[in-house]
Amino acid sequence: MIERHVLVLAAGKGTRMRSSRPKVLHRLAGCPLAEHVLRAADPLGAGSTTLVVGHQGETVERELGAVRGDLSFVRQEPQLGTAHAVLQAEAVLSGRRGTLIVLMGDAPLVSSRTTQALAETHERTGASATVLTATIERPYGYGRIVRRGGQLAEVVEEADATPEQRTLREVNSGIYAFDLAPLFAALRAVPEAGPKRERYLPGILRRYREEGLTVETVVAAADEIRGINSRHELAEAGSLMRHRKNEEMMAAGVTIIDPATAYVDVDVEVGPDTVIHPGVILEGRTSIGARCELHAGVRIVNAVVGDDVTVNNHSVIIDAEIAAAARIGPFAHIRPGSTVGEKARVGNFVELKKATLGAGSKAGHLSYVGDAAVGAGANIGAGTITCNFDGSVKHRTTIEEDVFIGSGTQLVAPVTVERGAYVAAGSCITEDVPADALAVARGRQVNKEGRAAARRKKDADSARG
Ligand code: UD1
Numbered sequence: 001m002i003e004r005h006v007l008v009l010a011a012g013k014g015t016r017m018r019s020s021r022p023k024v025l026h027r028l029a030g031c032p033l034a035e036h037v038l039r040a041a042d043p044l045g046a047g048s049t050t051l052v053v054g055h056q057g058e059t060v061e062r063e064l065g066a067v068r069g070d071l072s073f074v075r076q077e078p079q080l081g082t083a084h085a086v087l088q089a090e091a092v093l094s095g096r097r098g099t100l101i102v103l104m105g106d107a108p109l110v111s112s113r114t115t116q117a118l119a120e121t122h123e124r125t126g127a128s129a130t131v132l133t134a135t136i137e138r139p140y141g142y143g144r145i146v147r148r149g150g151q152l153a154e155v156v157e158e159a160d161a162t163p164e165q166r167t168l169r170e171v172n173s174g175i176y177a178f179d180l181a182p183l184f185a186a187l188r189a190v191p192e193a194g195p196k197r198e199r200y201l202p203g204i205l206r207r208y209r210e211e212g213l214t215v216e217t218v219v220a221a222a223d224e225i226r227g228i229n230s231r232h233e234l235a236e237a238g239s240l241m242r243h244r245k246n247e248e249m250m251a252a253g254v255t256i257i258d259p260a261t262a263y264v265d266v267d268v269e270v271g272p273d274t275v276i277h278p279g280v281i282l283e284g285r286t287s288i289g290a291r292c293e294l295h296a297g298v299r300i301v302n303a304v305v306g307d308d309v310t311v312n313n314h315s316v317i318i319d320a321e322i323a324a325a326a327r328i329g330p331f332a333h334i335r336p337g338s339t340v341g342e343k344a345r346v347g348n349f350v351e352l353k354k355a356t357l358g359a360g361s362k363a364g365h366l367s368y369v370g371d372a373a374v375g376a377g378a379n380i381g382a383g384t385i386t387c388n389f390d391g392s393v394k395h396r397t398t399i400e401e402d403v404f405i406g407s408g409t410q411l412v413a414p415v416t417v418e419r420g421a422y423v424a425a426g427s428c429i430t431e432d433v434p435a436d437a438l439a440v441a442r443g444r445q446v447n448k449e450g451r452a453a454a455r456r457k458k459d460a461d462s463a464r465g
């Protein structure tokens with residue numbers, strides 16, 4: 001087996017993004033562009049993976065290094081072109097033999113099947129370099145592949161192309177396999193070009209051909225080689241990525257009513273027979289069980305949702321856990337640190353924050369339950385509010401199992417309502433309620449006969465003057 005190494009070019013400024021963030025950290029379906037590229041390289045079994053960083057290099061190193069401990073970074077300062085970028089890796093690759101796979105940090109749609117095909121063809125043919133190409137509808141902006149006698153002769157960049165060459169539709173993906181042995185010496189010989197005196201990686205291919213070295217090509221599907229240079233291209237790539245994810249989910253037994261409006265990040269898992277209605281957004285490391293129903297406009301972020309859960313329209317669930325057969329929404333807001341138990345019910349305009357709702361418990365309408373633990377089988381009446389904040393510190397509310405909280409109750413934390421207790425509607429609870437007790441904490445009602453009519457008469461008299 002030939003030794004393999006991976007190099008990802010990610011030093012460029014990404015001027016056309018017009019962003020304060022480095023281009024390769026922009027997200028596509030929940031992952032930074034560079035992370036998609038690294039995933040495509042994962043199955044290559046590389047002995048080392050190096051990223052060339054430059055523009056905002058520290059940020060790129062910090063954010064990617066945090067999720068991938070096995071990465072090496074090299075700096076390219078200033079950024080003098082893609083050939084110059086590869087040269088910066090000479091030190092980390094010195095003494096290495098075998099194949100170097102070069103990937104572009106801004107070309108995230110390449111599949112691992114394609115990177116493997118590239119490496120395998122390259123190694124089987126014993127080529128000095130192998131270029132991944134594709135024939136695309138709109139080749140503007142890409143380097144064109146110029147062939148002579150079927151063989152790649154050179155890559156001509158948009159700016160240097162003749163009008164005739166601009167009509168060529170086979171383009172350079174910027175993704176290559178190189179034999180490491182002749183690579184760095186050849187890179188040093190690539191001539192500087194353009195006003196910025198940059199050295200372009202495709203320059204090496206022409207040189208190899210002139211020297212009689214073998215340059216192979218592997219042709220990929222058009223969509224896989226897209227480079228992202230602008231927000232427009234980012235959006236286009238996002239739509240392709242979602243299409244792939246949706247196809248994958250549907251093949252695994254998920255119903256998607258309208259795939260054009262299902263926004264599901266790449267790392268999300270969804271169980272079979274779950275139905276995704278229009279406009280559903282599933283983000284981050286979310287996992288959804290089997291046979292769930294996610295209605296229109298639902299957004300779920302980094303949450304674990306069990307089997308047979310119904311989430312009604314326009315509910316938002318973030319960093320939370322929803323157990324099997326629970327029913328959520330419509331218009332529920334389940335915030336970080338919350339857990340909803342099996343068969344529990346969270347109804348409309350109910351907000352949970354750092355709250356657990358026990359199995360079978362119900363908070364059906366218009367409630368705020370924050371910093372609270374609610375036991376199993378409890379009923380939280382409409383409009384109940386846990387008053388968790390005293391202006392400086394948050395306090396906890398404990399509602400034990402089988403408690404009934406009447407509608408319109410305020411629970412001034414810290415406070416505990418023990419098991420089986422009953423709180424009368426409209427109470428303002430400031431002291432603990434013992435188990436099985438009835439707590440009533442509200443002003444007594446007084447009815448004053450005829451007072452309303454008398455008042456109306458007085459108002460009418462004074463209006464007449
Ligand atoms: C490049 C190719 C072009 C190809 C296209 C595919 C060159 C000269 N041109 O053009 O043939 O069709 O990709 O998308 O290679 N980078 C560095 N250091 C640098 C310059 C760039 O690390 O000094 C990195 C960038 O961060 C980016 C990648 O290399 O990830 C490509 O650079 P970019 O400027 O986008 O090249 P293109 O003009 O798209």
Ligand code: CA
Binds near residue numbers: 106227228
């Ligand atoms: Ca590019």
